[in-house]
Amino acid sequence: MHNEISIVLLGYLLATSVALFTVHVLLSRYGGWLWRMLPPQVLLVRLVLTFNLVMLAGAWLIARHEARDAAQTMYMLVFAFLVFNGIAYAYFHFFNMSETARRIRMLLQIRRAGPAGLRVQELERQYSPKDMISARLDRLARMNQLLLTPDGRYRVAGNTLLWAGRIMGLWRRLVLRRVLRDIQ
Numbered sequence: 001m002h003n004e005i006s007i008v009l010l011g012y013l014l015a016t017s018v019a020l021f022t023v024h025v026l027l028s029r030y031g032g033w034l035w036r037m038l039p040p041q042v043l044l045v046r047l048v049l050t051f052n053l054v055m056l057a058g059a060w061l062i063a064r065h066e067a068r069d070a071a072q073t074m075y076m077l078v079f080a081f082l083v084f085n086g087i088a089y090a091y092f093h094f095f096n097m098s099e100t101a102r103r104i105r106m107l108l109q110i111r112r113a114g115p116a117g118l119r120v121q122e123l124e125r126q127y128s129p130k131d132m133i134s135a136r137l138d139r140l141a142r143m144n145q146l147l148l149t150p151d152g153r154y155r156v157a158g159n160t161l162l163w164a165g166r167i168m169g170l171w172r173r174l175v176l177r178r179v180l181r182d183i184q
Helices: 007-030 033-037 040-065 070-100 102-112 120-126 129-142 160-183
Strands: 146-148 154-156
Touching: 007 040, 007 070, 040 070, 102 120, 129 146
Parallel strands: none
Antiparallel strands: 146 154
16 A cells, blocks of 8 residues: 655656646747637647646556555545646746736836836837727637627627636635735
């Protein structure tokens, strides 16, 4: 009976995570037109879901190879699922921050301008509210979360991001309530 954590499983989870990052970079940079048509975040979510299947199959094979019983196999699968998806979640947010954060882009643009810097008007031309709203609406429509009707109105078409927003809102209320209570 094995009660210790499998070193092979830990190595496999590390290798699977590195493989996820590598495939993501390769598809984002060198993938065909099909991959480039997807919003970058959707591509990453699809890769994470696909790699979950590979990772769980590998974890199961490791458990079988190490002659783990059914309960230990289940624990290994749950452990592998939590660790891999924790890493994938952190990577998704790191990637998403680098992909969409205006503050980071602005800092980089100001830095590139050198000692002369940039005026607010120069930044406003690049970050007009109309363009930002239009870009976000287009992205939501490409992700099948919004539908543009013939009369020019947007309607909700998907629930994925709505559910994610609800969960994050609930989490925020739970966390902020504790933070506010600790401050008082």
